[in-house]
Structures are given as structure tokens and as C-alpha cells.
Amino acid sequence: MEIYLVFVDAIQNSNKFWSAKVQDGNLTVQWGRVGYQAQTKIHTLGNHQRAVSKFNNLVAEKKGKGYSESQPEIDASRSVADIRRAIQLLNIIRLAVANRNFGDTYISALNEYLKIVPTPLGMQIDYHRVYRTVADIDYQQELLNSLLATPAPIVAAVAVGHVPEAAAGETKVVSLKTISKNFWRHL
Numbered sequence: 001m002e003i004y005l006v007f008v009d010a011i012q013n014s015n016k017f018w019s020a021k022v023q024d025g026n027l028t029v030q031w032g033r034v035g036y037q038a039q040t041k042i043h044t045l046g047n048h049q050r051a052v053s054k055f056n057n058l059v060a061e062k063k064g065k066g067y068s069e070s071q072p073e074i075d076a077s078r079s080v081a082d083i084r085r086a087i088q089l090l091n092i093i094r095l096a097v098a099n100r101n102f103g104d105t106y107i108s109a110l111n112e113y114l115k116i117v118p119t120p121l122g123m124q125i126d127y128h129r130v131y132r133t134v135a136d137i138d139y140q141q142e143l144l145n146s147l148l149a150t151p152a153p154i155v156a157a158v159a160v161g162h163v164p165e166a167a168a169g170e171t172k173v174v175s176l177k178t179i180s181k182n183f184w185r186h187l
Contacts, residue, residue, distance in 0.1 A: 001052060003059055005067035006034070008114040010107060010127035017070075017118060018062050020055055027051045029058065035120020070115055080148065082116050087144050089113040094137040102128050 001022040008015055017038075018031040025047045030038040045051045071082070089109045096106035110127060121130060131137050 001055060003055075004070055005059070005062050006070040006115050006118055007062075007065070007067045008111045009066075010110050010114070010125050010130070013125045015114060015119070015121050015125060016067075018067060020058060022048065022051045022055050024048060025051050027054050027058075033123070034114075034118040035122075068115055070118060083144050083147055086113055086116045087141055089116070090137050090141050090144070093131060094134055094141075097131050097137060098134050 002020070004017065004019045006015075006017050015034045016032065017034050018029070019038075020027060020029045025045050027043040027045060029041045029043065032038045043051070043054055045054055089112055092109040093106060093113065096102060096109070107127060110130060114121075119130075
């Protein structure tokens, strides 16, 4: 049992993650700012049932504070919709950046995009400068589009910049943590 949550509010300088995983009678919780070293706490609860109960309570608490589910990995069952939505949001963001209009529509699209694609923005978020040029947005769209067009066995390789020999029957899984730093080349 595992979950990955994010809390993003560019106006309030929030770009945080929180994750939890139950293993046997232990609950491991990690949290921090996206792109920075996570803090970790291991709750030793004695049995699986107590660990699951603690997990459920903490998840409910975080969701009550505005955290939403995201994924450190994009898999075939959810990723295509997420990637397509991220591309739609980048189109909204692109228009705002091109027109230098950083109003509510831009902020809303940026916050939603950062929930889908957790992005290391540093300690101080200047939402006017997350994307400096339309070319920065186009670059990310190109990479996201390549994930949609890539055959399953080599999707993960696109993220890290090399293509291995195709292996039959592999599940399409792309880890956002392994996407090349070039994805955020403008930061």
C-alpha cells in the first residue's frame, strides 16, 4: 500500500510532496519540497493492520489540508490521460506566457500542471518566471508528446536519454523522477 501526494500553490510559494508506504508492520513516510532531499520517518507499529490504519488516517489528514494524489511514476493505466492533460495545460500556459498574461487562468493551469508533473522550482517560486519563453514550454510539450508516441518497451529510456534493445511484454512505465533534467532545462 503506497501513495504519493502533492500540494502546489504557486502564489503561496508551496510546491511540496508527501508519500507513504506500508510494509509489514511499518509505515514509511517521506515529505519535502519537490526536487529536494526528502525527510523520512518510519513508524514501527507492530502489525500490518495498525500500519494500514495509521496510513489511512495520515492520508485523510493530508487530503483535508489540500494535498492531492499524483504519481512519481506514470504507468499505462493512468499516464496517457495525465500526459494528455499536462499537454492541454501547457497549451494554456503557453498562451499566457506568449501574451505575458499571468492572471487566474495561468495560475490555475500552472498549479494543476505541477500536480501532474511535479517540478523542482527551487525555494522561492516566482510564478511569472516558471516559464521564461514559449520555447521552454514547446520543449516540454515535445518531450511529453514523445512519451505518447513511443512504443512501450522504450518509453522509460526516452526519459533518461537512451534507448535499449526492445524487450517483449514490458509494461509501459515512466518515472517522473527519472525524466532527464533537460526536461526542466530552463530552470
